Amino acid sequence: MLLRILRRTGILLASLVASTVLVFAFMAVLPGDPARVALGVNASDEAVGQLRREFGLDRPLAAQYLSWIGGLARFDLGTSYISHAPIGPQIADRLMVTLWLVVTAMVIALVVAVPLGTVMAMRHRRPSGVLLSALSQVGVAVPAFLAGILLITVFAIGLGWLPANGWTPPDQDPVMFVKQLTLPALSLGIVQAAVLTRYVRSAILDVMREDYIRTARAKGLTPTQALRRHGMRNASIPVITVLGLQLATLLIGAVVVERVFVIPGLGSLLLDAVSNRDLIVVQDVVMVLVLAVLVVNFVVDLLYLVIDPRLQVSSR
Known part of the structure; x- marks a missing residue:
């Protein structure tokens, strides 16, 4: 029974990792710029760029994914793009x-x-x-x-x-x-x-x-x-x-x-x-x-x- 429990636990962890990749990839391919949406269509390019740097949206996708996963491991779900309030x-x-x-x-x-x-x-x-x-x-x-x-x-x-x-x-x-x-x-x-x-x-x-x-x-x-x-x-x-x-x-x-x-x-x-x-x-x-x-x-x-x-x- 212990072996079966360990096997199912391994499957759970593998499925969880695969799910994080799929969820992040799906959100990454969606069109539009969250920083532009948060500031409005009349915001200047400088303000949009500043907000993108603040939330790390200007980094490579791999770095963004690792940062998100690291936050999840620490129970830190990040900050809302709109309200700037903690999401957790x-x-x-x-x-x-x-x-x-x-x-x-x-x-x-x-x-x-x-x-x-x-x-x-x-x-x-x-x-x-x-x-x-x-x-x-x-x-x-x-x-x-x-x-x-x-x-x-x-x-x-x-x-x-x-x-x-x-x-x-x-x-x-x-x-x-x-x-x-x-x-x-x-x-x-x-x-x-x-x-x-x-x-x-x-x-x-x-x-x-x-x-x-x-x-x-x-x-x-x-x-x-x-x-x-x-x-x-x-x-x-x-x-x-x-x-x-x-x-x-x-x-x-x-x-x-x-x-x-x-x-x-x-x-x-x-x-x-x-x-x-x-x-x-x-x-x-x-x-x-x-x-x-x-x-x-x-x-x-x-x-x-x-x-x-x-x-x-x-x-x-």
């Missing part, structure tokens, strides 16, 4: 907001998808199972931002139960924090639950067809008992894979949902930086999102070792 504290504050949204949405997705997917699998030949399957298929086709608009229309504008937008930190007003978090988390969580439900259903149906489940049934266990005692662990393996992918999807989906609900998260920071052409902020935010995706995949690989005993045996 901005990303840290916005990341906490996005994490609240993404984690809550994933909890909602799991709470909805696991029981519904199990019911759909156990009743896949009954009308109730067919109906739930059809509803989940509709949910898959609904984008998160549209779900958010529908939730605002019903619960914020129509019923007036919850606020339509805004953000209050939990340490300032916990009640308002929960109210403002509910609708955006639901808009992300329900859509992801619809996707996850399909995979839970498929995984449980595959497990129920296995010989060891038939043996458990032959010994007198009901289908539910056989699944709970012998099948849930194996059924969870493909579901964990999907969870890792969905966490990445949630991070991307949060970019749009944060705009819909006016939430000051990482997605809003990214879109503001793109609109202002603050490329160093865009570069850092994209790198943080890439790192999050890589770490999630790394954790999923480690969970495989814990859940699947076959991997534990093969790694010895």
